[in-house]
Amino acid sequence: MKNLNIPVGISDFEKIRREGFYYIDKTGLVKELLNPKPAEVTLITRPRRFGKTLAMSMLENFFDIKKNSRDLFAGLEISASEELCSRWMNQCPTVSLSFRQVDGLDFSSAYDMLTMVISNLFNRHRYLLESQEISEFQKTAFVQIASQKATAGEIKNSLILLTDMMQTYYGKKVLLLVDEYDVPVAKANNNGYYEEMLDVMKGLMQALKDNRALGFAVVTGCMKIAKESIFTGTNNFVSDTIADSRLNEYFGFVQREVDQILADGEITDKRELIKQWYDGYHFGDWDVYCPWDVMNYVLELQHNPQAKPAGYWKNTSDNAIIRSFIDYAGGSITRKLEILMEGGYIIQQIDKNLTYDYLHSSEDNLWSVLYLTGYLTQVRSETLNRELPAGSAALQIPNAEIREIFETTVIRWFDDSAKTWNRNHLFAAV
Template identity: 50%
Template structure:
């Protein structure tokens, strides 16, 4: 029995004693009450209190545990919390801290992740509903007696969902005022995914209206608010202070380049090893590392928690499960496509280097507004970095960042988007593609070669130089298939059995007398391209790849040997 089989058997023996994985759950109470597996991040409480900032903003990529951490903070500080939730966790060992803070503060919690809409009115409606829900939660705590006379009308407009824009902008300050007076204790304010409304507004054309709205909401709640003990915000992008945080002092931003809180967002290597070992899949560590590690927060390498938990869940269902791009599937990844669409020749070359596993050097701007993202390709580099599509591989003496793609999963995102870009840019050029395909009918090898070389020179290569020769041939094979399939009336067959083997590509044009056989080769150098073409043609003849076409009555068979080396090709043609 192998080590992995032994581990799986051991897990089976434990049966129901194993905790369930919290896939898709971001409620701390639900995870703890439900007995789910929890990677202990409660040390964040102590680190946050030691930092002693009035307002702290954590910026991390999506799916790195921001919401779960915010719910954990809410559960720790909020009056009336079940202190047993923290039994056995790291923070429970801090007895003095727990006596002073655990369950001692009123908390206002707002998540803006669902503030979305095609226009400002729609987004404002969703924000109104979110504020209404928090008003309802506050009313359940303080009752009618807690809503004192001078704020009664303002509060109940929020409570009944009748709030104006001005009411919404005043809501958080009002909530802190009510709770501070009722509990005689300053309030902790938690705002999760603060930048989602701005992102949606930017993409749907009402950015300025949303900036004004959010600026008013945060300004009143965070600036000179005597009812506030401290506030914590999370988001993906660090928005410039001038856009929505104007005038805020004692405002601390912990981004992915900082070290203070780096271990509390994402899973550390030790945490991943422990999780996989717990479920009996320690042998899958190397795969998990290749696919989901590689993000660097400050000086610490971390994994994406969403990926690791989902991968472990897949392994529990099927011990032979292969890694999947779970993070990719939680977003349309439009940012990568936006970047590729904007790429000039220099940027395309840099993309090729990244996909091949090489780092590139870039100056990074961590203080952008959404309005500035499209001002330059350099700003898009910065956003790709801060949102997790690229990570740091160190810095030069001048402060320039060395950027790289963090892991196999994110590389897959770039490859997918590059391929989609290629199809739209080249394959959808109907006239050019028709002329390209027609040259196969006439046997014009020189025209095919010229067109392919032009396409190769303009496209973004997704080849990794370290992959085997067969994989490189597969890439060019796929490229040709995509180009030929632009001729919708042709039957295009791939790896089809014919004669004494399998032909790379076989084409049955609408001309019933014609047939096309293509063999693809990869040459190790440009000097060997002609030789590779001849080898391809010889293979077609020796293995009688034309047999299937002849059996169908096609008498005019053209054979093509096409050899590639990086962004160059040769084409040779012969009649069979």
């Protein structure tokens, strides 16, 4: 077997390219976002470990005016679009941040993490303080935020301040890249401080609304939180979810890319095994593999050619939201789970615009969350041969790895929950 230098756990595009790690070319995403012109705000939602963070790193390296990235993109798909590269590559003042690490058991600790993320972002742009064009008032606010001494109001206004200062400095509109935007509110919902964190995130996201300094923005997350919940008033908002087909080629691996990996690694004999375990996701019109699983298994095969497939994806999240649904729903959904684990499908209403405060308001939301976070996928319409009610989807378990998760983790949660269910009605009926 050939060594491919697999970059498991590395989401830094520049590091992957400069240090010779194996890279599946997803640079066509740049052209797709710019064609025919970029939307003011593009929200991309995909399950975890489907390449969102690496994609955002690639976009940052392509657009950021502080970088010189031509050698990083040499030989990749986007480099063939010479006119586009000449116009856009390293031509945009770029703000890039991720909320992945914002977590805490209470609001105070999570807010401290959030202010640290914002502080680190500002410290990367301290050169702005040298400009004679930027007002002393803005510089004072900048220093307060960079030194983690800002008020709550200054934190909420921080992205507007930073983009405004950058436009003044460069004389160009700013690109804003926000990765894992929904992590702070998801963690807050799990730990009981949802309203407080939502208020802060709403303030930060005002940078997407009527911001004269903003050229365009790309935002990623696992779930599409209802627009009125966190993106209130945002105009020209384009959403791309797993039900859409425009960008799904760029998140996850499609069949030709997996075939390329197997050919390059000289392990084509593992094709069917990898397909059985890690394929099966139907995103829009695309059939997609989980890239995290494929890369981890290929890396394992390089160390041990006899290695069996394993569930790499299940260990990358605490799955708290799934557990909370099981505690809430009780035994009413067990029959549907049995159908899924028997290889069948269920038909459910799907809501792609959820709000965390009403997440447990209906059983349908459970299936929506399982679908949006990658535990279930849609059955192909040509396979069904039946008409579905408006807004509903036929859902099934995508592959052997997820089936194993259901057979172990999910069933264990149900067993734990069953011990606490109130059986008084059953006893009274008997």
